[in-house]
Each structure stands twice: as structure tokens, then as C-alpha cells.
Amino acid sequence: MxxxxxxxxxxxxxxxxxxxxxxxxxxxxxxNDSTEILKINNIFIEGNFKTKEQIITRELSIEKEESYQRYKLDSMFEWARNRIYNTNLFNEVIIEMVNENQGQVDVKITVDERWYLYPFPIFRLTDRNFNDWWVNRDHDLSRVNYGLKLTQFNFRGRNEILRLWLQTGFETVLNLFYQIPYIDRQQKHGLLISSSYFEAKNVPATTVDNVRRFASSREEVLRRAYSNSLSHSYRSSFYSFHRTSIGHVNVNIADTIALINPNYLGESRTEQQYFTLGYSYSWDKRNNVNYPTQGEWFRAGISKVGLGLYDNGVDYWVARLRMTKYSEFKDNFFLVNNVSIMSTFPADPRSYFNYHAIGFRKEVLRGYDLKLIEASSYVLQRNEFKHQLFGRKYNVSKAMPIRQFQTFPITIYGKIYFDQGYAIGYPNYEGSAPLTDKYLYSLGTGLDLIVVNDLTFRFELSRNAEDETHFFINLLSLF
Missing domain, CATH: 1.20.5 (Single alpha-helices involved in coiled-coils or other helix-helix interfaces)
Known part of the structure; x- marks a missing residue:
């Protein structure tokens, strides 16, 4: 060689x-050895002018004087940032390492607090959603409720919520709500107290072909209800939550309603009252609870409606299960898969007022927004694939004197989706029969618009299994 x-x-x-x-x-x-060990010397928090420091440090998995591998800190910071942001107390959260020197480092957390006091005017529809009001009710403005909702977020700087709801119009509502997330030094146990009064001269008395039919009176109150509840929450880990609740409901209806629908409260009754007792467990690891794009959410619960203290026929169980997986891909593509199950047993709660249904809030099957599907049990499986088309934050400080609103974010997602479900109708009940005990599905496309405080507008064009095509507008994130 x-x-x-x-x-x-x-x-x-x-x-x-x-x-x-x-x-x-x-x-x-x-x-940049991945095995390099860094000791956390100090943790500094800036920007929390009102929020107590322990409300922020509660969400941290790192501690002072402890050592961690460098490569693990990035992931720990990311999820700590998500948890702090998900308290809904801050517009922005930044966690970073500073003052690194000879294997020691400080951690700096910078937060931008939101505006916490909202004396918000009430101008809301009495119907299930905008589409129900626009199409089924001929966009009748007399069906609008108005009043004042006074909400104090972050009450006492402890992430407590105090809300007073004063509403009149189509329905009169008085509600006092107080949520205390932590009542102990370990910040694991919390309480929620709610008390409400409701009355209306226009109430849904029956359902015909999956559309509610209202009865109305100019003078007489047709339905009056009182409800009170007390809930105890227990946070066993960063992502695990337990809740136990007890409540009481008292409902009175006018003779007119009992004549129109003798089964409204069962056996032509004009009064019904009962206690409820419930338990739920949830696992919540979402990067943003208001509009998540990563993580997972699981919730299971069971409740007893009617504890046998009143002889009015209210005596049944309700079980619920909801699972959602959020996946992120390259180039701002995202996938959401959701399963939602509800079941009552025995299958007939024996009164129209206690019927459960697909069609309220997030328990909807897209493409069927105009329909109410009352069912003793149902399963929904929904899928959404989307792409972030636009995302930007605008500085509007010249026009907005309030610091917390001087940044106006806008994000737009384009999406396609496929939903499917099956609902088991109530025995001997025809109100929702056209859409029960059959396979339902829909597919569609649309846009999600997310603005300040993650307020979401959904614009969706759907086609369902009944060969109906509709364009819908909703003011609520579905997942």
C-alpha cells in the first residue's frame, strides 16, 4: 500500500x-450537552400587579434549589406556560432562563394581566343558537334578552370568579355565582356556589319534528324555577380534577302548560322539585382551554337526579363521557378527534322537562343546528382537520387607552370536518322521532375566527344525511 x-x-x-x-x-x-445539569437558583415573577404569586407558582413543575437536565427544561417551561395561561388571568405568559452561570440559572416569568372587571351588557338570544333564532324563529327581535352581567375575575387576586347576572326581556334571570378555586394552603380543594331564579312568559311546551314549539302569555308567568348548587373540587395533580356537587331544583308551571303538554312535569303536575347529586373526573392537558390545538381532554361523570325525597316521579341516573384529542402537524396543520357519549337509565325520566338532547352548546352535531334531538342516550363522533391561514397581533394603543386591550390578536383557521352520531329516542315519544334511532352524519367546511381573549366565531357550510345544506354562524368554540 x-x-x-x-x-x-x-x-x-x-x-x-x-x-x-x-x-x-x-x-x-x-x-449543549443534553445531560447537562442546571440548578434553579431563583424564580422571579413580573407583571402580576393583582394576581397573588402562589396562583402562578402553583402551575410550576420546577422548584428553587432543585436541579434539572437542560433538555427537559424546555418542555417543562412550555407546559408550565400553558397551565399559567389556562388560568385565563393573562393575555401573555413568557418563561425564560436568565443569569446563567456555572451550572446555575434563574427563571424569569413575565405575565401580562387581563382586564378583570366586566360590567357587560346582556344582549342574548333565548334560543339554542343564532341559527335556530334566525331560521326557526324568523329572527324575531322580541326573543332577545337584555340586562347586565357583572363579572369580577381574579377576585382578591386569587383567581376567584364572582358573577351577578341580572336579565330581563324574553326571560327573567337572576343568578349569583361564586367560584373559589382553592380554599386550602396546598391549593387542591375549591368550592363553587350558585343560586338562580328564572321566570318566563314564553316557554317551550312541546317538540314537533325536532323543533321546539313555544307557548306564550302577555300577563301570566308560564314557568318559574329556583335552583341552588354547591360543588367541591379537588385537583389531585396538574391535569387531574375531581368534582362532587349537590343541588336542588324547584319548578312551577302555569295550568296552561300542563294542559298543552300533560307530560311537561309528568301526570299533569304543575310543580316539581328534586335534589341532584353528582361526581365527575377530568383529565385536562390542553395548550389552550379556550381554543386548543395540542393535547388531550377527558371527562367522565355520573349524577343522580332525584334522591327519593319527593314523590314526583323524578328518579334517574345520567352518565356522560367526553374525550378529545388535539394533534399538531407541520406547517400549521391541526387535527381534532372527539367522542361524546350520554346515557340515562332508566331510559325514560317520565317528564318532558327532564329530557336530554343533542343541540345545546357543545353537544351538537354540525349540520343539524336547526334541530333538537331529544334522546335517552346518544353518541357523537366528530373530526376536524384545519390549517392556520392567518395569525397576527395588532397594536391599537392609539385608539384604546386601556392597557389590557391595546393588543388585538386575530387568528383565522380554514377547516373541513366530518361528524357522525346516533341517538336513541325516548319510549313512546314522537317529538324527536324523525332523527332518532338512525345513523346521522354531516360533512362540511368553514372558517374559525379567534380574536381577543380567545373569543371564537365559527362560520360553517354543512351538508347532512337528510340531504340538507345549510350555512351556520356560531359564537362558541366547539371543542
Whole structure:
């Protein structure tokens, strides 16, 4: 073998270049060794003018004087940032390492607090959604409720919510709501107290072909209800939540309603009252609880309606299960898969007022927004594939004097979706029969518009299994 060929002078320059480059790579990896240990010296928090520090540190998985591998800190910071943001107390949360020196580092958390006091005017529809009001009710403005909702978020700087709801119009509602997330030093146990009064001169008395039919009176109150509830919450880990609740409901209806629908409260009754007792468990690891794009959410619960203290026929169980998976792909593509199950047993709660249904809030099958599907049990399976088309934050400080609203974010997602479901109708009940005990599905496309405080507008064009095509507008994130 001619070794001189290998080490000829003309090759020396190449060897030196390659060796020097390899040395640089080695040094780079040495400086950023994934096994490098960093000790957290101090944790600083800035921007929390009202929020108590422990409300923020409660969401941290890192502690002072503890040591961590460098590569793990990035993931720990990301999920800590998500948890702090999901308290809904801040517009923005930044977590970063500062003052790094000889294996020690400080952690700096910077938060931008939201506006917490909202004396918000009430101008809301009495119907299930905008589409139900626009199509089924001929966009009748007399069906609008108005009043004042006074909400104090972050009450006492402890992430408590105090809300007073004063509403009149189509329905009169008085509600006092107080949520205390933590009542102990370990910040694991919380309480929720709610008390409501409701009355209306226009009430849904029956359902015909999956559309509610209302009865109305100019003078007489047709339905009056009182409800009170107390809930205890227990947060066993960052993502695990338990809730136990007890409540009481008292409903009175006018003779007119009992004549129109003798089964409204069962056996032509004009009064019904009962206690409820419930338990639920949830696992919530979403990057944004208002509009998530990563993570998962699981919730299971069971409740007893009627504890046998009143002889009015109210005595049944309700079980619910909801699972959602949020997946993120490259180039701002996202996938959402959701399953939602509800079942009552025995299958007939024996009164129209206690019927459960697909069609309220997030328990909907897209493409059937105009329909109410009352069912003793149902399963929904929904899928959505979307792409972020636009995302930007605008500085509007010249027009907005309030600091918390001087940044106006706008994000737009384009999406396609496929939903399917099956509902088991109530025995001997025809109100929702056209859409029960049959396979339902829909597919569609649309846009989601997300603005300040993650307020979401959904614009959707759907076609369902009944060969109906509709365009719908909704003011609520579905998942």
C-alpha cells in the first residue's frame, strides 16, 4: 500500500479543514450537552400587579434549589406556560432562563394581566343558537334578552370568579355565582356556589319534528324555577380534577302548560322539585382551554337526579363521557378527534322537562343546528382537520387607552370536518322521532375566527344525511 498517497501534501489542507470543522461540532455539542445539569437558583415573577404569586407558582413543575437536565427544561417551561395561561388571568405568559452561570440559572416569568372587571351588557338570544333564532324563529327581535352581567375575575387576586347576572326581556334571570378555586394552603380543594331564579312568559311546551314549539302569555308567568348548587373540587395533580356537587331544583308551571303538554312535569303536575347529586373526573392537558390545538381532554361523570325525597316521579341516573384529542402537524396543520357519549337509565325520566338532547352548546352535531334531538342516550363522533391561514397581533394603543386591550390578536383557521352520531329516542315519544334511532352524519367546511381573549366565531357550510345544506354562524368554540 502506498501510504504516501494518503498523506500527500495536497490532502493535508482537506484533513485540517475537516478536523477543525469536526472539533467545532464537538465543542457545540459539549456546550449543549443534553445531560447537562442546571440548578434553579431563583424564580422571579413580573407583571402580576393583582394576581397573588402562589396562583402562578402553583402551575410550576420546577422548584428553587432543585436541579434539572437542560433538555427537559424546555418542555417543562412550555407546559408550565400553558397551565399559567389556562388560568385565563393573562393575555401573555413568557418563561425564560436568565443569569446563567456555572451550572446555575434563574427563571424569569413575565405575565401580562387581563382586564378583570366586566360590567357587560346582556344582549342574548333565548334560543339554542343564532341559527335556530334566525331560521326557526324568523329572527324575531322580541326573543332577545337584555340586562347586565357583572363579572369580577381574579377576585382578591386569587383567581376567584364572582358573577351577578341580572336579565330581563324574553326571560327573567337572576343568578349569583361564586367560584373559589382553592380554599386550602396546598391549593387542591375549591368550592363553587350558585343560586338562580328564572321566570318566563314564553316557554317551550312541546317538540314537533325536532323543533321546539313555544307557548306564550302577555300577563301570566308560564314557568318559574329556583335552583341552588354547591360543588367541591379537588385537583389531585396538574391535569387531574375531581368534582362532587349537590343541588336542588324547584319548578312551577302555569295550568296552561300542563294542559298543552300533560307530560311537561309528568301526570299533569304543575310543580316539581328534586335534589341532584353528582361526581365527575377530568383529565385536562390542553395548550389552550379556550381554543386548543395540542393535547388531550377527558371527562367522565355520573349524577343522580332525584334522591327519593319527593314523590314526583323524578328518579334517574345520567352518565356522560367526553374525550378529545388535539394533534399538531407541520406547517400549521391541526387535527381534532372527539367522542361524546350520554346515557340515562332508566331510559325514560317520565317528564318532558327532564329530557336530554343533542343541540345545546357543545353537544351538537354540525349540520343539524336547526334541530333538537331529544334522546335517552346518544353518541357523537366528530373530526376536524384545519390549517392556520392567518395569525397576527395588532397594536391599537392609539385608539384604546386601556392597557389590557391595546393588543388585538386575530387568528383565522380554514377547516373541513366530518361528524357522525346516533341517538336513541325516548319510549313512546314522537317529538324527536324523525332523527332518532338512525345513523346521522354531516360533512362540511368553514372558517374559525379567534380574536381577543380567545373569543371564537365559527362560520360553517354543512351538508347532512337528510340531504340538507345549510350555512351556520356560531359564537362558541366547539371543542
Amino acid at each position: 502506498n501510504l504516501g498517497v494518503i498523506i500527500a501534501p495536497k490532502h493535508i489542507k482537506n484533513f485540517i479543514t475537516i478536523g477543525f470543522f469536526s472539533l467545532q461540532i464537538f465543542c457545540c455539542f459539549a456546550q
